[in-house]
Each structure stands twice: as C-alpha cells, then as structure tokens.
Amino acid sequence: MFGLRTLLVAAAGVAASASAVPRAADLSVGDIVNALGVGFVKDINAFVTLESLTDNVITINFDVKNPLPIELTLDSVSATAGLNGTTFATFSHTFPKPGLVVPPLGTKNSGTINNVQLPQGGEASLAIIPFGILDLPNTNANVRAATIAGALGIPIALDGLKQTAVPVNYTLELD
Known part of the structure; x- marks a missing residue:
C-alpha cells in the first residue's frame, strides 16, 4: 500500500509541474526566439x-x-x-x-x-x-x-x- 500511495503522490506532483510548463502549441514564435x-x-x-x-x-x-x-x-x-x-x-x-x-x-x-x-x-x-x-x-x-x-x-x-x-x-x- 505504501508503494501505491507514493506512486500516486509522485504522479500527481509530475502532473502539477507539467501543467506549469507551457505546451509547445501555446508558445508564439516570439516566445521561442526569446527562449533561444x-x-x-x-x-x-x-x-x-x-x-x-x-x-x-x-x-x-x-x-x-x-x-x-x-x-x-x-x-x-x-x-x-x-x-x-x-x-x-x-x-x-x-x-x-x-x-x-x-x-x-x-x-x-x-x-x-x-x-x-x-x-x-x-x-x-x-x-x-x-x-x-x-x-x-x-x-x-x-x-x-x-x-x-x-x-x-x-x-x-x-x-x-x-x-x-x-x-x-x-x-x-x-x-
């Protein structure tokens, strides 16, 4: 049970941090130029x-x-x-x-x-x-x-x- 709980907490943390990262589709050409x-x-x-x-x-x-x-x-x-x-x-x-x-x-x-x-x-x-x-x-x-x-x-x-x-x-x- 401990292993499953840890896996779920870790997965939720990854999902939360992934949503904070902009998706490529949300980036403008200007955003990409600035990032580079x-x-x-x-x-x-x-x-x-x-x-x-x-x-x-x-x-x-x-x-x-x-x-x-x-x-x-x-x-x-x-x-x-x-x-x-x-x-x-x-x-x-x-x-x-x-x-x-x-x-x-x-x-x-x-x-x-x-x-x-x-x-x-x-x-x-x-x-x-x-x-x-x-x-x-x-x-x-x-x-x-x-x-x-x-x-x-x-x-x-x-x-x-x-x-x-x-x-x-x-x-x-x-x-």
Whole structure:
C-alpha cells in the first residue's frame, strides 16, 4: 500500500509541474526566439537635437542582424526601449516596399526612423546616455522569411520580442 500511495503522490506532483510548463502549441514564435536568446538588434544610433529637449522626439536608426542562412525582410516594427524598467523611447515604423531586406547571416541598417517618442521627456532622457545601452522589453515585427530580394517569403509575426543591453550610440546635435 505504501508503494501505491507514493506512486500516486509522485504522479500527481509530475502532473502539477507539467501543467506549469507551457505546451509547445501555446508558445508564439516570439516566445521561442526569446527562449533561444536570439537578439535581432545589433546596435542603435540615437540622434538628439536641441529641439528634442522641448518636443520630446528623436531620430534613430538601428542595425538588424540575421542569424539565419535565409534572407529576412522586415515590413514593420514597433518597439519600446528603456532602462531599469522605465520606458524612455517608443516608436512604430513601416519600411517602404520591398521592406528592410537583411541578407542571410548578415546585417542591415534600418535607415532613418523619425518621430521616436520620449515619454519621460527629452531632458529626463539625457540621464541614460552615460549607460550606453538600452533594453528592448517589447518589440513586435512583421517579417517575411526566405524572401528573394525582398519579394515573396513566408510572413511571420514576431510579437513580444525582448532583448537586453543593446549598445546605443548617442549623437548630440545641439547647434
């Protein structure tokens, strides 16, 4: 009797812990990318003007790295960026046709992205410059995999991507 009771308790414990583990069917592509630790953003370049201190808007560009042996094309991206749990920048951007084409195992710059909002304000955001990094706690991207020069491809929504300690280069244009 003791052996059967022990077996039942052990089985119940396994069943309870198995239910806490997400099933593969419940995972999004973004969840899998996050679990693998794949960071698509190599670095960010932020351009702060004197006007940014009053209108709370900056311009950025970033380098996207493609860890896959197939071409990826980004159609749109929206992201929040911050440090220590505080959001310092947000933006949404749609790339002009055919999209941002990133070669297999390569890197491509996003080009200029205007109207990046600074929810903490321009002056408060200056305080994060010395750190030289930003976290990306929530990035959503619409990509197409296996494109050919940006055409065709398999559409994939990458929602909820997370990346920490992305290097940031700040350029202050204060004249």
